[in-house]
Amino acid sequence: MGTTQPVTQPTERLLAGPPLDGRAEALHAHTTRLGALPHVPAVQMIAALEATGLRGRGGAGFPVGRKWRAIHDQPGLGVPVIVANGAEGEPESAKDRVLMAHRPHLVIDGALLAARTLGADRVELYLGREHTAAVRAMKGAVEERLKSDRKLLHVIEAPTGYVAGESTAVVHYLNSKDARPMLTPPRMSERGVRNRPTLVQNVESLAQVALIARYGADWFRDAGRGKDRGTGLVTIAGPVRHEGVAEIELGTPLAELVEMAGGLTGNPKAVLIGGYFGTWAPIESVWGMPLEPESLKAAGLTFGCGLVRIVDERTCGVGYSARIMDFLAAGSAMQCGPCKYGLADLAEASGRVAGMGAKATDLYDIGRWTALVTGRGACRHPDGAAQQMSTALAVFADDFASHADRRRCLAASLIGAYR
Ligand SMILES: Cc1cc2nc3c(=O)[nH]c(=O)nc-3n(C[C@H](O)[C@H](O)[C@H](O)COP(=O)(O)O)c2cc1C
Numbered sequence: 084m085g086t087t088q089p090v091t092q093p094t095e096r097l098l099a100g101p102p103l104d105g106r107a108e109a110l111h112a113h114t115t116r117l118g119a120l121p122h123v124p125a126v127q128m129i130a131a132l133e134a135t136g137l138r139g140r141g142g143a144g145f146p147v148g149r150k151w152r153a154i155h156d157q158p159g160l161g162v163p164v165i166v167a168n169g170a171e172g173e174p175e176s177a178k179d180r181v182l183m184a185h186r187p188h189l190v191i192d193g194a195l196l197a198a199r200t201l202g203a204d205r206v207e208l209y210l211g212r213e214h215t216a217a218v219r220a221m222k223g224a225v226e227e228r229l230k231s232d233r234k235l236l237h238v239i240e241a242p243t244g245y246v247a248g249e250s251t252a253v254v255h256y257l258n259s260k261d262a263r264p265m266l267t268p269p270r271m272s273e274r275g276v277r278n279r280p281t282l283v284q285n286v287e288s289l290a291q292v293a294l295i296a297r298y299g300a301d302w303f304r305d306a307g308r309g310k311d312r313g314t315g316l317v318t319i320a321g322p323v324r325h326e327g328v329a330e331i332e333l334g335t336p337l338a339e340l341v342e343m344a345g346g347l348t349g350n351p352k353a354v355l356i357g358g359y360f361g362t363w364a365p366i367e368s369v370w371g372m373p374l375e376p377e378s379l380k381a382a383g384l385t386f387g388c389g390l391v392r393i394v395d396e397r398t399c400g401v402g403y404s405a406r407i408m409d410f411l412a413a414g415s416a417m418q419c420g421p422c423k424y425g426l427a428d429l430a431e432a433s434g435r436v437a438g439m440g441a442k443a444t445d446l447y448d449i450g451r452w453t454a455l456v457t458g459r460g461a462c463r464h465p466d467g468a469a470q471q472m473s474t475a476l477a478v479f480a481d482d483f484a485s486h487a488d489r490r491r492c493l494a495a496s497l498i499g500a501y502r
């Protein structure tokens with residue numbers, strides 16, 4: 084799947100500039116295009132972030148300004164540490180690595196602004212080691228910076244794995260080289276890396292900050308069609324002409340995103356929005372839906388990491404969902420019972436249903452277990468996995484029923500019909 088190919092379109096801010104051809108924008112070109120990083124007093128910077136309403140783009144959608152203020156307003160707890168989270172362990176999402184591979188200086192600008200605003204003396208650039216183009220671009224960009232900035236910036240090649248990007252796993256890794264979420268997570272704004280106040284911020288969130296510092300909150304809010312403003316990076320995958328990463332105005336309807344991606348190449352049936360922790364919806368219910376956190380939330384859906392994965396009518400939703408569950412079960416850090424055993428049971432049962440070998444109680448058990456594991460882990464891993472599974476059960480209800488009765492796969496029988 085070509086998810087690392089950027090899909091170019093007009094509303095670009097983060098991805099504006101030279102062609103997205105796999106080459107990183109050099110520092111000279113970056114500053115010629117955008118001007119040098121401005122000096123913004125801390126109080127003003129935080130007020131601007133609050134005025135934008137910018138939410139974190141790593142998945143949880145927490146307001147960025149509030150996170151910065153929590154550290155800023157509690158001096159005396161130690162010199163803060165900034166972590167730019169570029170782990171992107173979500174298998175079908177490519178937005179962070181495309182951003183870093185092409186616009187590394189935007190991410191670094193945002194991280195330096197965080198350091199200056201909060202008085203940090205260390206910036207950890209925590210990058211998924213498997214995203215080699217992004218790592219290479221970020222390392223190269225650090226080398227181009229002034230010596231004083233280079234002393235602050237540290238590239239960390241993060242281990243592969245879904246939970247390695249979870250914020251307490253990130254801090255744990257930086258403290259002890261063990262990328263497992265912490266069982267009793269500390270309050271990061273007080274005690275994180277080296278027991279110091281720590282800001283963990285997704286790399287796209289930081290790149291947005293770099294533009295807000297230059298152009299202000301009103302400019303940021305000028306883009307957007309719904310309550311959540313600005314632009315956002317999304318990854319579109321499935322039966323469209325150009326799978327890949329696009330920058331959209333938040334609130335752009337799914338139909339328009341599909342058009343940007345060159346239109347459909349199949350007959351869509353359902354869509355998974357927000358990543359492997361996300362929510363499935365029937366395509367007709369979301370076709371005109373504004374892609375932004377608030378509107379999606381009102382419909383019981385999630386924006387998450389901005390993944391939009393469409394499946395067509397010839398793709399087995401039961402099999403797709405079971406494979407995701409299998410992946411998430413294998414990605415558990417195996418330290419909380421409900422996550423370790425519950426996700427494994429869900430993966431096995433959904434695998435049996437997908438493979439036409441269901442036990443009589445499997446379907447009932449899957450429904451029951453998704454409720455049982457929710458909220459029962461130290462981190463949100465089981466909650467996300469259960470959310471994906473329970474929405475799949477609803478959206479692919481006929482398919483699950485047909486599989487569970489060991490009758491037939493509705494999608495596979497359609498393939499037959501097309502022959
Ligand atoms: C299992 C799990 C995996 C996560 N992986 C990532 C990741 O790869 N990148 C990321 O930015 N956030 C990830 N997050 C979210 C982080 O915990 C955290 O909320 C985020 O980095 C904060 O940045 P933001 O506020 O800018 O979104 C993950 C969360 C969970 C529960």
Ligand code: SF4
Binds near residue numbers: 420423459460461
């Ligand atoms: S819920 Fe799962 S992934 Fe999260 S800390 Fe517990 S075992 Fe690890």
